[in-house]
Amino acid sequence: MAVQYAIRGTTSKGIAASVEQGVSDGALAPGAALPPVRRLADELGVSPGTVATAYKELRRRGIVVTRGRGGTVVAPAPAVASRRPPRVPEGLRDLAGGQPDPRLLPGLVPPVRLSPGTRPHRSAPRLERLEDSVRDWMRADGVPVEHVTFAYGALDLIGRLLSVELRPGDAVAMEDPGYHHLLDLVAALGLRSVPVAVDDEGMRPEALRGALRAGARAVVCSPRAQNPYGGRFTAERRDALAEVVRGEPDVLVVEDDHASGISGVPLETLSSAGLPRWAHVRSVSKFLGTDLRWAGAACDPVTLARHDGRLLLTSGWVSHLLQETVLGLMGDAATRACMERAQETYALRRGALVRELAARGISAHAVSGINVWVPVRDESAVVNGLRSCGWWVAAGARFRLSSGPGVRITVAELEPADAARLASDFAAVLDESEATYGG
Numbered sequence: 001m002a003v004q005y006a007i008r009g010t011t012s013k014g015i016a017a018s019v020e021q022g023v024s025d026g027a028l029a030p031g032a033a034l035p036p037v038r039r040l041a042d043e044l045g046v047s048p049g050t051v052a053t054a055y056k057e058l059r060r061r062g063i064v065v066t067r068g069r070g071g072t073v074v075a076p077a078p079a080v081a082s083r084r085p086p087r088v089p090e091g092l093r094d095l096a097g098g099q100p101d102p103r104l105l106p107g108l109v110p111p112v113r114l115s116p117g118t119r120p121h122r123s124a125p126r127l128e129r130l131e132d133s134v135r136d137w138m139r140a141d142g143v144p145v146e147h148v149t150f151a152y153g154a155l156d157l158i159g160r161l162l163s164v165e166l167r168p169g170d171a172v173a174m175e176d177p178g179y180h181h182l183l184d185l186v187a188a189l190g191l192r193s194v195p196v197a198v199d200d201e202g203m204r205p206e207a208l209r210g211a212l213r214a215g216a217r218a219v220v221c222s223p224r225a226q227n228p229y230g231g232r233f234t235a236e237r238r239d240a241l242a243e244v245v246r247g248e249p250d251v252l253v254v255e256d257d258h259a260s261g262i263s264g265v266p267l268e269t270l271s272s273a274g275l276p277r278w279a280h281v282r283s284v285s286k287f288l289g290t291d292l293r294w295a296g297a298a299c300d301p302v303t304l305a306r307h308d309g310r311l312l313l314t315s316g317w318v319s320h321l322l323q324e325t326v327l328g329l330m331g332d333a334a335t336r337a338c339m340e341r342a343q344e345t346y347a348l349r350r351g352a353l354v355r356e357l358a359a360r361g362i363s364a365h366a367v368s369g370i371n372v373w374v375p376v377r378d379e380s381a382v383v384n385g386l387r388s389c390g391w392w393v394a395a396g397a398r399f400r401l402s403s404g405p406g407v408r409i410t411v412a413e414l415e416p417a418d419a420a421r422l423a424s425d426f427a428a429v430l431d432e433s434e435a436t437y438g439g
Contacts, residue, residue, distance in 0.1 A: 108292075138296075144272060157281055170192065170215075223269055256281050258281075279299035294318065360426070361427070373396070
C-alpha cells in the first residue's frame with residue numbers, strides 16, 4: 001500500500017520524528033506501509049543506514065512493526081496513539097465497553113480527614129491498615145502475602161513490573177485473545193507479544209510452553225474472568241501451567257486478577273505454586289468504582305524491591321486519600337453486600353446469554369466475569385449487522401494476536417429478558433452473513 005504522507009528528515013532522529021508525527025496526526029494509520037529503506041533513502045538523499053536506524057528506533061518504541069516480506073508498517077496500536085474503541089453510535093445499546101453496571105457499584109464516600117501535606121509519604125508509601133486488609137483479602141484465596149505493594153491500577157503496576165524486568169525487544173507471553181490495553185502496553189514498552197492460546201480454563205499449557213521456548217521472559221495471565229474469553233483456571237490447569245513455568249526459573253509470572261470481587265468462580269492461583277518470580281495483581285475498578293485507580297499486589301521479594309524502587313523514583317507513593325477511600329469501602333458491610341449481589345447478577349446475565357445463543361446453535365465462551373466471547377467468521381459483518389438491529393458489540397480484532405475472529409459482548413447491563421432478543425438478532429445476522437459470503 002503506497003504511503004501518501006511525505007516522510008521528511010536528513011538524520012535518523014528527524015526521520016523517526018516525521019513518522020511519529022504522521023502517526024500522531026492520523027496521516028499514517030495503523031497498518032500503513034512505510035517505504036522500503038533504500039527507496040526512502042534515495043528520496044531523502046541520505047544513506048540506507050540512516051533510514052534503517054530510524055526504522056529500528058520506531059520499532060523499539062512500538063510505533064512500527066516489521067512483517068518480513070510485508071515490509072515495515074505502522075503498528076496496529078502505535079505507542080503514540082491509544083487504540084481507543086470507536087464511539088458508540090447514537091441510539092444503540094452499548095454492549096462493547098467492558099464496564100460494570102453502575103447500579104451494582106457501591107456509593108463512594110471520601111475519607112473524613114485529608115492526609116496532612118507535610119506527612120513523609122515517601123518513607124511510608126502504604127497505609128499499614130490497608131496493607132493488613134489486602135493481606136487478609138488475598139490470604140483468604142490462598143495467595144502468599146508476605147510481600148505486598150500498591151499502584152495506580154493494574155496497568156500501572158504491570159507496566160512498571162515489565163519495564164524494570166525487561167528490555168526493549170524482549171518477549172512477553174500474552175493471552176490470545178487477550179485484554180487489548182495490556183497488548184497495547186507491551187507494544188508501547190518496546191516489547192514483543194508472543195501469543196498464547198486460551199480456552200475456558202485459561203492459558204493452554206502447550207501454547208505457554210511454546211512461548212517460553214520462543215524466548216518469552218515474562219508471562220501475563222488472568223486466573224479468572226479472562227478478558228475477553230471469560231476463562232478461569234481450574235486446579236488441574238493451574239498445576240499444568242505451574243509445571244511448565246517451573247522449568248524457567250528466571251521468568252516473571254504476573255497474574256491479573258482484575259475482577260476478583262465479581263468473577264463468580266473461586267481462585268486457583270499460580271502464586272501458591274512455589275514459583276521463584278511471581279506477582280498476583282488485584283484492582284478494584286470493576287466492583288468498587290471505575291474511577292478508583294488503585295491496585296494491590298502480592299509478590300516475591302525481588303519483584304517487590306524492583307517495583308518499589310521504580311515507584312519511588314516516579315510517583316513516589318500512591319495517594320493516601322485514594323488508599324483511605326479503598327480501605328473504607330473494603331471494610332464496609334454494605335459494600336460487601338453490593339459485591340455479592342453484583343456477582344450473582346453478572347452470573348445470571350452471563351448464563352442467560354450463553355444459553356440463548358446455544359439454543360440457536362451459536363457457540364459462546366463465558367465461564368466467569370462480565371464478558372462473552374463469540375467466535376465468528378466475519379467480525380465486521382456481525383458488528384454491522386447487529387448495529388442495524390440496535391446493538392453495539394466489540395469487534396474482536398483489537399483483542400487478538402493470531403487467534404481466530406470473534407466479537408466480545410459485555411453482559412454487565414444486559415438483563416436476561418433482553419438476552420433472547422439479542423441471540424435471535426445474532427442468529428439472523430449470521431444467517432445473512434453466511435448467505436452473503438457463501439455459507
